[in-house]
Amino acid sequence: MSTPALMPVYPRCGVRPVRGEGCYLYGEQGEQYLDFAAGIAVNALGHGHPKLVEAIAKQAATLMHVSNLYGSPQGEHLAQRIVENSFADTVFFTNSGTEAVECAIKTARRYHFVTGDPQRTTLITFNNAFHGRTMGAISATNQSKMRDGFEPLLPGFAYAPFNDLEAALALIDDTTAGFMVETIQGEGGVSAATTEFLQGLRKACDEHGLLLVLDEVQCGYGRTGKMWAYEHYGVTPDILSSAKGIAGGFPLGACLATEEAAKGMVFGTHGSTYGGNPLAMAAGEAILDVMLEPGFLDHVTAMGDRLRASVEQMMPNHDDMFDSLRGKGLMFGIKLKDAVVARDFVAHLRDNHGLLTVSAGENVVRVLPPLVIEEAHIAEFVQKLSDGARSFAPVAVAA
Numbered sequence: 001m002s003t004p005a006l007m008p009v010y011p012r013c014g015v016r017p018v019r020g021e022g023c024y025l026y027g028e029q030g031e032q033y034l035d036f037a038a039g040i041a042v043n044a045l046g047h048g049h050p051k052l053v054e055a056i057a058k059q060a061a062t063l064m065h066v067s068n069l070y071g072s073p074q075g076e077h078l079a080q081r082i083v084e085n086s087f088a089d090t091v092f093f094t095n096s097g098t099e100a101v102e103c104a105i106k107t108a109r110r111y112h113f114v115t116g117d118p119q120r121t122t123l124i125t126f127n128n129a130f131h132g133r134t135m136g137a138i139s140a141t142n143q144s145k146m147r148d149g150f151e152p153l154l155p156g157f158a159y160a161p162f163n164d165l166e167a168a169l170a171l172i173d174d175t176t177a178g179f180m181v182e183t184i185q186g187e188g189g190v191s192a193a194t195t196e197f198l199q200g201l202r203k204a205c206d207e208h209g210l211l212l213v214l215d216e217v218q219c220g221y222g223r224t225g226k227m228w229a230y231e232h233y234g235v236t237p238d239i240l241s242s243a244k245g246i247a248g249g250f251p252l253g254a255c256l257a258t259e260e261a262a263k264g265m266v267f268g269t270h271g272s273t274y275g276g277n278p279l280a281m282a283a284g285e286a287i288l289d290v291m292l293e294p295g296f297l298d299h300v301t302a303m304g305d306r307l308r309a310s311v312e313q314m315m316p317n318h319d320d321m322f323d324s325l326r327g328k329g330l331m332f333g334i335k336l337k338d339a340v341v342a343r344d345f346v347a348h349l350r351d352n353h354g355l356l357t358v359s360a361g362e363n364v365v366r367v368l369p370p371l372v373i374e375e376a377h378i379a380e381f382v383q384k385l386s387d388g389a390r391s392f393a394p395v396a397v398a399a
């Protein structure tokens with residue numbers, strides 16, 4: 001047998017973490033890594049946060065799972081808190097980001113179905129988008145690396161360049177259901193929507209009776225220093241997908257919607273066996289408890305500013321490597337010069353400097369630390385980044 005027991009769909013690297021503590025991960029031989037990837041924006045409170053650990057342990061011993069056939073005091077409570085802290089009136093819990101996106105797509109289609117426009121099935125989505133790996137989610141991106149070999153895909157998606165309002169509006173016709181867009185593209189390269197773009201999409205939705213669906217699986221839930229990334233834009237969506245940081249590492253996602261947009265989601269239209277089970281809800285409650293503590297989001301903003309300023313200051317020392325900085329709060333991206341491949345530099349930082357980051361599209365090093373980092377972690381990060389740039393430079397020059 002040459003096929004690994006673990007289906008080899010990931011190019012897994014040599015880091016094999018067995019333990020985590022705060023902002024650090026430890027490998028099988030005790031090697032230490034500064035974790036500025038945080039499980040791809042998942043470990044919002046770092047590793048082993050006592051409140052999250054305790055909440056999960058306690059709930060596991062009390063009641064783990066019962067199915068959605070029964071009343072859910074746990075789900076009602078967390079949903080109510082999310083509603084109180086967002087644009088939404090109602091929430092469906094899932095086990096992942098891509099399922100939250102599926103629920104968003106279904107909610108948008110059902111809305112037009114029940115409001116007398118069943119032909120309005122098409123969501124306009126954007127180049128470089130990443131919405132997850134289910135059939136619906138890969139149909140919602142035009143990135144061939146995710147789609148190849150999986151056709152026929154789900155019909156009902158159109159694609160426009162990201163941040164190109166005119167191109168997006170030009171795609172509107174009588175089959176359009178709305179727009180689905182990442183407020184800040186993550187995998188695609190940490191590209192933030194412009195205010196003009198997002199406000200323009202909102203205006204078009206209001207004018208044409210369409211729905212604005214924001215995918216905030218990566219950029220939402222405190223990551224940018226606001227609870228939701230849309231708060232930076234003076235815009236609210238009709239539907240939003242959330243996940244990643246929402247339960248700090250426990251698998252949980254959520255589809256949020258206004259009462260109006262969720263009109264069609266009545267008994268029997270959607271479901272999930274695990275979605276929102278008591279264990280997941282306990283994890284979600286623990287995260288929200290911490291995030292809603294006074295000063296938590298301000299801390300994210302302050303650390304984001306600090307991170308950006310520190311990297312900015314160091315950039316001129318490595319102007320053969322670093323091109324520009326992007327992102328908001330602690331969703332941070334360093335675009336590299338064309339001569340340096342982000343994936344190679346990320347591997348170099350990881351293997352030779354004990355620093356974990358993630359590569360993203362457009363040759364960007366994605367920096368997604370736990371939201372609880374302190375200034376000392378930023379100083380350590382910048383030191384490792386600078387050392388890494390210095391030791392990598394000869395390779396880049398030779399290439």
Ligand SMILES: *Cc1c(COP(=O)(O)O)cnc(C)c1O
Nearest residue numbers: 096097098130131132186217218
């Ligand atoms: C990660 C991600 C998803 C998919 O989430 P999974 O939990 O991997 O299914 C969807 N949308 C965005 C914007 C993401 O970053």
